[in-house]
Amino acid sequence: MSALSIRNLNLHHGLLHAVRDVSLEIASGEVVTLVGANGAGKTTLLRAIAGAHPPSSGAMMLDGKDITTIPAHRRVGMGVALVPEGRRLFTQMSVEENLELGRMSGRPGPWTIDKVIETFPNLDARRKARAGTLSGGEQQATAIGRALMSNPSVLLLDEVSLGLSPIAVERLYDSLGALMKSGTTILLVEQDLTRAMRAASRVVCMLEGRIVLEGATTNLPREKVTEAYFGLNRERAMA
Amino acid sequence: MINTIVQGILLGGYYALIAAGLSFMFSVMRIINLAHGSLAVLAAYGLLVLAQTYGISPFLGLLIVLPAMAVLGLILQRLVLDRAMRAGQLVPILATFGLAIVIDNTLFEFFGANTRSLGNFIGALAYDSIELPGKIYVGKVAVGVFVLAVIVLVGLQLFLSFTRYGRAIRATAEDPDTAGLVGINARTANAVASAIALATVGLAGAALGMRVTFTAYSGAEQLLFAFEAAVIGGTGSIWGTLIGGIVLAVAQSIGATVSPQGFLPAGHAIFFVVLLVRIWLAGGLGAFLTRRA
Numbered sequence: 001m002s003a004l005s006i007r008n009l010n011l012h013h014g015l016l017h018a019v020r021d022v023s024l025e026i027a028s029g030e031v032v033t034l035v036g037a038n039g040a041g042k043t044t045l046l047r048a049i050a051g052a053h054p055p056s057s058g059a060m061m062l063d064g065k066d067i068t069t070i071p072a073h074r075r076v077g078m079g080v081a082l083v084p085e086g087r088r089l090f091t092q093m094s095v096e097e098n099l100e101l102g103r104m105s106g107r108p109g110p111w112t113i114d115k116v117i118e119t120f121p122n123l124d125a126r127r128k129a130r131a132g133t134l135s136g137g138e139q140q141a142t143a144i145g146r147a148l149m150s151n152p153s154v155l156l157l158d159e160v161s162l163g164l165s166p167i168a169v170e171r172l173y174d175s176l177g178a179l180m181k182s183g184t185t186i187l188l189v190e191q192d193l194t195r196a197m198r199a200a201s202r203v204v205c206m207l208e209g210r211i212v213l214e215g216a217t218t219n220l221p222r223e224k225v226t227e228a229y230f231g232l233n234r235e236r237a238m239a
Numbered sequence: 240m241i242n243t244i245v246q247g248i249l250l251g252g253y254y255a256l257i258a259a260g261l262s263f264m265f266s267v268m269r270i271i272n273l274a275h276g277s278l279a280v281l282a283a284y285g286l287l288v289l290a291q292t293y294g295i296s297p298f299l300g301l302l303i304v305l306p307a308m309a310v311l312g313l314i315l316q317r318l319v320l321d322r323a324m325r326a327g328q329l330v331p332i333l334a335t336f337g338l339a340i341v342i343d344n345t346l347f348e349f350f351g352a353n354t355r356s357l358g359n360f361i362g363a364l365a366y367d368s369i370e371l372p373g374k375i376y377v378g379k380v381a382v383g384v385f386v387l388a389v390i391v392l393v394g395l396q397l398f399l400s401f402t403r404y405g406r407a408i409r410a411t412a413e414d415p416d417t418a419g420l421v422g423i424n425a426r427t428a429n430a431v432a433s434a435i436a437l438a439t440v441g442l443a444g445a446a447l448g449m450r451v452t453f454t455a456y457s458g459a460e461q462l463l464f465a466f467e468a469a470v471i472g473g474t475g476s477i478w479g480t481l482i483g484g485i486v487l488a489v490a491q492s493i494g495a496t497v498s499p500q501g502f503l504p505a506g507h508a509i510f511f512v513v514l515l516v517r518i519w520l521a522g523g524l525g526a527f528l529t530r531r532a
Contacts, residue, residue, distance in 0.1 A: 050420055076422030088417040090410050101410050104403070105422030150422055 002061070003028040003185040004049065004154050009058035011044050018044040020209040021058075026154075028063075031186045033196040033217075035229060036206035042189045043085050045206070046156045049187070050082035051075040062154065077105035081152035085159050085189075087143040091132030095123055095142050098131050102149025109151025116145035119175050137168030141175070154185045161192060173199065193225060207231045240496075242375050247492035249377060251468075251485030252385025253446050257461055258468035258480050259391050260439035266474050267399075267412040267432045269328070270320055273335040275440060276462030277342040282308055282444030283357065283453050284346055290360040297357045297445060305441045312437030316430045339458060346455035357448030365449070384446040388484070391439055392477040398435070408432050467510040473517075486513070 004026040011019035019041040026032050034042050047053040049060060051072030059068045067075055081102075089098055099113050117123050120141035126134060131142055140160055147155060160176075161169040173195065180186055180199065190196035197203060197217045205213040205228040213220075213228035226232075261275045272278075282304050289300040319338065323331040358365035361380075368376040399405040411418040411428040418425050447453055447461060464487065472483020487506050494505020521527035 052416060052420060071424075072419040073422050073424045076420070082420050084417065084420060088414060088420075090413045090417070092413055093406070093409065097406055101406055101418075101421050101423070104407060107422075146421060 002026060003030070003063060004187070005061040005064075006045075006049070007059045007061070009045070009048065009060065010056045011041070011048050011053055012056050013044065018209055019048070022206075022209075022211055024204065024211065024214075026185055026187060028153075028185055029183045030202065031180045031188065031200045032202045032204060033200035034187060034189045034204050034206060035191075035193060035196050035225065037229060039208075040206040041209040042206055043158055046082060046158050046187065046189060047084075049154075049156055050080055052082070073105075076150050076152075077107050079107065079151070079153035080156070081147035081150045081154070082156040083140075083143050083147045083158060083160060085162070087139045089131040089134075089139055089143055089146070092130065094128050094130055095134070095138075096127050098142050098146050099149050102146040105150050107151045111148045111151050113149075116148055119148075119179070120145060122171070135168075136164050137172065140164060140168075140172060144172075144176075148179075152184065154187070155179075157186065157188045159189050159191065161190065161195070169195075193222065193229070197222065197225070205229055241373060243492045243496050244489055245371070245375055245377060246381075247489035248485050249381040249385050249488075250492065251481070251488035252381070252388040253443075253450060253484070254464050254468040254488055255472075255481040255484030256384060256388035256391060256439070256446055257443035257465040258472070258484055259388065259395060260436040260443065261462075261465045262469040262472075262474040262480055263395055263439065264432070264436040265469070267408050268320070268324070268429055269412070270324065270331045270335070272436075273332060273462060274338040274342060274458075275335075275465055276460065277339040277346075277458030278308070278311075278437060278440045279444040279447055279461050280453055280455070280458045281342055281346065282441040283448035284350060284355070284455075285441075286357055286445055286448055287355055287360075290357065297360050297449065301441070301445055304445070305438050308437040308441035309434040312433035312435070313430050315437070316433035317426075320433065321426060321429065339462070343456050343458055350455055352454060354452045354454050355448070356452040357445070358452075361449055378450075380449050384450060387442060387446065388481065391442060392481055395435070395439070396477045404428070404431055464506070467506060470517075471510060471513045 002025040006022060006024040009019055009022045010017070022045060036042050044053055048055055051070060055068065059066060061067065062078055062080060067078065090101065096113060099116055122138055123141055123145065126138055131139060134142065144160065160172060164172065188200060190199070200217055203215060203217055203220060203225060204211055205225055207228065213225065257279060261272060264270050264272050285304045285307065286297045286300045289295040289303060290297055319334050320331055323334040364379055367379045369379060369382060370376055399409055407418070407423045407428045408431065410421070410423055411425045415425040418428070468484040468487050469480060471486050472479035472481065486509060490509035491502045491506040494501030518524055518527045
């Protein structure tokens, strides 16, 4: 059974049809990367899975249960956690308070503040610091830590490397490596194609709201992904 | 002069108590509740009815009135504030303004124009006083209200800083959308915040009724004092609210000694001066109005 199953999902931003008839199956423990140009609908899709964007039509299932109409705050308790684009930390609160908030859903599991800090050692010295005063890398680590604190079975990561220095990105992916092998199902949005293809076992490419290409990272040539990404030779990519 | 200041400080305790709920609601929900004063008067009438009709002392009456006010807060949040908030920033102000008019006139309809007080139901406590060094006499009720104000303000701060619900309320205040993404039900968080705010309003109503007298239309004045205290002290800080209340009340008390008519003008003057200084410190009116964004 799929951990996450999306069927014919349509999402709108007012008049804009942002996600068009998207269907996607993600197996338990799988790491899937979602790529695509700006405006392809990646963030909207992730927010819809988290429950922050109500769909116009279609269905979403989590471990076989229909979650389409369940509000975001209850999906967290069912095991869906989103690390939103732009991190969206509570800037007036300390790192520890932000992490503590991740536990609001009360979902049992292994994650504690200490374990998050073990995973992201750069946070150790900043435990009491206000989230608004952190560096980009520290903020991103806090945002991921906050999501992990809810002990998710499906983790949605939206552009976690955005705005970070190359060293910070390297460090972040090092920390995520262990997480990706731990059996958590991960859906990742990433702009850096090389990194995206290295991190995941499967790539899904979106263009103008539709999925135009998907396949295992091992037997998908990079050029083909690039073509789908920019919408070149659309017929060939669809084939 | 020292006597004036001491009495002013104690009156400031009452202002801080009534301002506590107003600034709590503003800082966690971004709502300026214009029905705040009228709700305090409503609570005072509630205690009056319990005392007059059922012979329940106002202190025991709080055991009924405070939970009732908290429930009223939940209902208010669900039926009025939650809907009004979704319609824009101005709508909650208009909605609570309308609510204040409804409460005031309903109270007038039931209780008429007579001036009331809870003083008759608390025995000698109403006029008992404590002698301080220097032959200064302070009322026991006034001292009690001051202590209560400090307890309420410190309690609210501790609740927000160190409890699960307190953190959830702060997170919702900062970013309701993201609060939902970490598993917080923003509506519940706001409902809890409203319930707490209205419970403090109930305490303020009791303090009002025991200290002085009130009528059905006393709400507007209580709102004005709470608002001035909150602005002088700045919202979002417990000691700010207490100091705001004290500054307002001391100014009023000194004004009253200068001229019998000086009580209100002196209070408004200090409010106006502090407001101008705050605008000047923020770097002009434009910067002052947009500083939160």
